[in-house]
Amino acid sequence: MHVSIRLFAGLAEVIGSSTLTFHAHESPLTAGKLKELLSASYPDAAPQIKVSLVAVDREYAPDDTEIAESSEVALIPPVSGGEPEAAAGETADGLFSITAHPLKAELLLEKVQDVNHGASLLFVGTTREMTGDQQTTSLHYEAYVPMALKKLQEIGLEIQERWQAHCAIAHRIGLVGIKEASVVIAVSAPHRDTCYEASRYAIEALKVSVPVWKKDIRDSGSQWLGKDPQAEESSSYKQYS
Structure with missing residues (x-):
């Protein structure tokens, strides 16, 4: 399935975008597995992905949280760089x-x-x-x-x-x-x-x-x-x- 992911701060800077559409073959796809897959696909960003939290539908998600294709997913990094979000x-x-x-x-x-x-x-x-x-x-x-x-x-x-x-x-x-x-x-x-x-x-x-x-x-x-x-x-x- 295809998952839309919002990225922030240094994570967005390393990957080169504030949004990402990621294709995952795993079913069910969990928050923990998503981080593993993203780390493998984006090795330069892997250290930041490892310490980031996953948010699903605007709630912090434990590793075993299942992600649906319709879910709003975001990676919340701890210490990062980047530009402020334009929207208020x-x-x-x-x-x-x-x-x-x-x-x-x-x-x-x-x-x-x-x-x-x-x-x-x-x-x-x-x-x-x-x-x-x-x-x-x-x-x-x-x-x-x-x-x-x-x-x-x-x-x-x-x-x-x-x-x-x-x-x-x-x-x-x-x-x-x-x-x-x-x-x-x-x-x-x-x-x-x-x-x-x-x-x-x-x-x-x-x-x-x-x-x-x-x-x-x-x-x-x-x-x-x-x-x-x-x-x-x-x-x-x-x-x-």
Whole structure:
């Protein structure tokens, strides 16, 4: 069967395309077998394929997940290079967005405020100039937008169910300069203690499950930042300040 695969960051760069139609004779075809076949067909990309996660229909897929010809398949690399995805998006309720435009924290906060909530918080992640003795000039973000929005919605739903809190999240893609916001998280809750807990949960869950990549750009060069691909079972491998 023929499988359409979306590729990101350095994986797309090595293979030479952001999309790939791959013909597989195996039936059933599993996520693990697909990685094996792709590694054999694209040996130059094999090291990155090995540490990438497979997403099937916008969900992280274990190796034994079966893939149908109609499945939406993507390879999620841990540390990579490449260009940011041109598309951006927003959920129907306006609470979650991926955008190339500057983020407006106050507008996001308005979306979660509630007359019955006595606490609200804004978390703003910004580009930091110095990390140790290394100087950053800007950051470059890329996202798998449809899946990122889906995962952001799941975070919001979890926060609503666990803390009876409202949550909205906006994330930048493309070039983000020093002191500019790359992510804004707005949370409101009936009480301040649960508001703090829900806000902390949101950023930690975002780092684990939302497929976004970050490139540190310096005068001396650039480097894609990430974590050990074995550190999390399902991770988008990105870091925040």
